[in-house]
Amino acid sequence: MSELTKAAVEALLKNIVDPNTGKDIVSSKLVKQVSVDGSKVDVSVVFNYPAAGWHDELKAAIADAVTSIDAGADVHVDIGLEVTAHSVQKGVQPIANVKNIIAVASGKGGVGKSTVAVNLALALSAEGAQVGILDADIYGPSQPRMLGVSAKPESRDGKSLEPLESYHLQAMSIGFLIDEETPMIWRGPMVTQALEQLLKDTRWRDLDYLIVDLPPGTGDTQLTLAQKVPVTGAVIVTTPQDIALLDARKAYRMFEKVEIQVLGVVENMSTHICSNCGHEEHIFGEGGGRRMAEDYGVDYLGDVPLDRSIRENADGGRPTVVADPDGRLAGNYREIARKLAAKLSISKRDYSDKFPSIVIQNN
Numbered sequence: 299m300s301e302l303t304k305a306a307v308e309a310l311l312k313n314i315v316d317p318n319t320g321k322d323i324v325s326s327k328l329v330k331q332v333s334v335d336g337s338k339v340d341v342s343v344v345f346n347y348p349a350a351g352w353h354d355e356l357k358a359a360i361a362d363a364v365t366s367i368d369a370g371a372d373v374h375v376d377i378g379l380e381v382t383a384h385s386v387q388k389g390v391q392p393i394a395n396v397k398n399i400i401a402v403a404s405g406k407g408g409v410g411k412s413t414v415a416v417n418l419a420l421a422l423s424a425e426g427a428q429v430g431i432l433d434a435d436i437y438g439p440s441q442p443r444m445l446g447v448s449a450k451p452e453s454r455d456g457k458s459l460e461p462l463e464s465y466h467l468q469a470m471s472i473g474f475l476i477d478e479e480t481p482m483i484w485r486g487p488m489v490t491q492a493l494e495q496l497l498k499d500t501r502w503r504d505l506d507y508l509i510v511d512l513p514p515g516t517g518d519t520q521l522t523l524a525q526k527v528p529v530t531g532a533v534i535v536t537t538p539q540d541i542a543l544l545d546a547r548k549a550y551r552m553f554e555k556v557e558i559q560v561l562g563v564v565e566n567m568s569t570h571i572c573s574n575c576g577h578e579e580h581i582f583g584e585g586g587g588r589r590m591a592e593d594y595g596v597d598y599l600g601d602v603p604l605d606r607s608i609r610e611n612a613d614g615g616r617p618t619v620v621a622d623p624d625g626r627l628a629g630n631y632r633e634i635a636r637k638l639a640a641k642l643s644i645s646k647r648d649y650s651d652k653f654p655s656i657v658i659q660n661n
Contacts, residue, residue, distance in 0.1 A: 302368040304334045310363040311341070314356070318349060318640035323356075326644075337371050339364050344378040347639035348425035348506070351632050353377050379426050381506035384645050386528035387557050393498060396430070396505045398530040398642060400561070401523060405549030407514035409542050410566040411535040412440045413612050414602065414631075415511040418533070418564075420619035421628070421635035423466050427506040430461060430468035432497055434523070435513035436489045439473030446615025450474055451500075458501045465620045470500045490522040497527060507639070514545075524556035531561040531642055533599070538565060538586035546587075550594055561599070561641045563591040564634055568601035578603065597641055600634040602627065 311332070312324045323329050323343065331342040341360055361373040383397040393399070402418065404411040416431060423429040433441035442448065445464040451474050452460045461468035472492060502508065510527070513519055523529060532553045536546035546563070553560050565587025569578045581604070591598035602608070611621040619628045 302334055302337065302339070302364075302371060304332050306367055307332050307334060307339060307341070307364055310366065311360065314359050314363065316352075316640070318347070318352070318636045319644060321644075337368055339371055339373045341373070341375045342378070343375065344380055346380060346382055347636070347643035348379060348381070348422055348427040349636050349640070350424065350426040351629075351636060381427060381639075382643075384530045384642055386530055387524065390526065390528045392528045393502070393508075395502045396508045398506065399508045399510060399528055400638070400642070401510045401512055401529050401532040401553075401558070402535060403512045403520070403532055403549045403553070404514050404535045404542075404546060405552075406536075406542050406545035409535055409537045409546075410602075410608075411514070412444065412511050413608060413617070414535045414564055414566055415509055416441060416444045416612070416617050417608075417619050417628075417631040418635050418638065419467055419507075419509040420465055420617055421631040422507055422509075422639060424619060424623065424628075424632060425635055425639070427639070428504055429466075430470075430502055430505045430508045432500075432508060432510045433469070433471030433473060434493055434496075434510050434519055436472050436492050436519070437513065439471045441469060441471045441511060442473035443615065444612045444617055445469055447474065454501075458499045459496075461500050461502060465617075468502060468505065470496050472496065487518075490518050493519055493522055494526060520552060521556075524552075524558060529558045531559050531645070533561055533638060534563045534590075535566055536563065536587050536590065537567045538580065538583035540583065540586065542582075543586045543590055546590060547594075550590075550596075559645060560594070560596050561638055562597035563587050564599050565601040567604040570604045573606050597637065599637045599641075600630060602630050602634075 311329055312322045314323050316323055319326055328343050330344045333340045357375045360375050364371045364373045381397055402415040419429050419431040433439045447462050447464045449462055451462055461470050534546050534549050536542045550560055567582055570581045571578050588598045608618050611618045619631050622628055
């Protein structure tokens with residue numbers, strides 16, 4: 299039996315690999331402190347992205363590593379979370395109380411992007427983060443229905459709006475301000491101005507992540523987002539079908555041109571699951587999202603099957619992650635959310651708040 303020392307414990311911890319980043323927990327600086335007092339071992343781990351779904355497995359792995367040295371060791375693992383802000387496109391100022399803004403785009407309608415967006419937001423929240431969602435589709439807002447919210451936002455100062463809350467998410471949408479059946483017959487400039495106001499005039503409260511559910515296409519709304527909104531990264535949602543992939547590739551190229559990093563690709567409706575027999579088949583093709591990710595050298599974040607319950611839950615105002623939190627589908631969304639947040643955690647950080655302001659005075 300080897301001696302139980304701090305160095306010995308740290309050496310063993312280097313063998314534990316974070317499945318979301320592919321790096322060991324020591325070199326990725328998740329392990330903040332190791333203390334050994336006789337047979338008592340305390341390990342402090344602080345994540346820079348939400349990963350509550352992996353915490354129990356990680357604790358067990360650390361305990362197994364330590365007890366491989368001393369079977370009678372008393373191991374205590376403390377896990378914390380400190381999400382940091384990451385860099386955005388040049389010339390755009392960060393928004394107060396929002397650390398990271400993640401755009402969810404598709405390039406094409408009908409691929410289930412809004413359903414993916416709300417479930418990813420809820421999954422990030424379930425993993426431990428403070429999360430908000432902005433419905434950027436002015437013409438066809440869907441988040442109010444999906445979140446089961448029909449109230450109108452308050453304004454405490456007559457200038458800004460308080461986000462509405464649903465399932466621990468802070469949310470804002472033009473759909474909160476108008477009747478559900480009222481069409482928005484607006485030209486492009488009015489739409490882009492409305493998007494800016496919804497984003498910047500909302501009093502977001504200490505968000506780790508703000509998910510922006512973009513409308514399909516690569517037009518005025520997307521251009522406004524690229525030029526005036528501090529976007530940390532984007533996620534492309536597609537189906538395996540070639541027609542959907544064509545527009546998904548256009549969405550990728552758009553973000554590439556405006557220098558917004560694409561964090562990865564999500565393939566929605568990857569397979570169809572029969573509600574009667576459970577048979578699973580690739581009715582829209584197979585592997586299209588993965589091939590796209592490989593072609594552009596970005597991460598393939600995961601896939602979600604075409605399942606009737608996802609549609610029913612969204613229409614009923616209780617998205618899958620909250621309707622069936624322990625089910626397979628919620629597990630899919632949470633795994634994608636962990637990979638997404640982990641990818642963002644290893645990208646360039648924003649240090650603007652670390653530098654003091656320079657004031658020149660005439661004496």
